[in-house]
Amino acid sequence: MKRVMTGALIAAVVGIGGAGAAAAAEPSHDQNTRQDCRTYSSVTKCGQVQLDEKQRACVTSAVQQGMTERRATVECSAFG
Secondary structure (H helix, E strand, C coil), rough: CCHHHHHHHHHHHHHHHHHHHHHHHCCCCHHHCCCCCCEEECCCECCCCCHHHHHHHHHHHHHHHCCHHHHHHHHHEEEE
16 A cells, blocks of 8 residues: 555656646747847846947957857946
């Protein structure tokens, strides 16, 4: 009797875990409401990032050194 109850308990836990995983995989937003967000060096920027002249020069320099423009934009706007 103890084995049957243990087996039923394990099956119940696996069933609950499986249902939670399926719900977590569903998107939480419509594609129309999503923004172009990116995070680098613990800084998140969404949409079009406005840069001043010094920050634009920072982006240009970083891209010439091999950094992607998206990453350079975020890092230079935060630290440049």
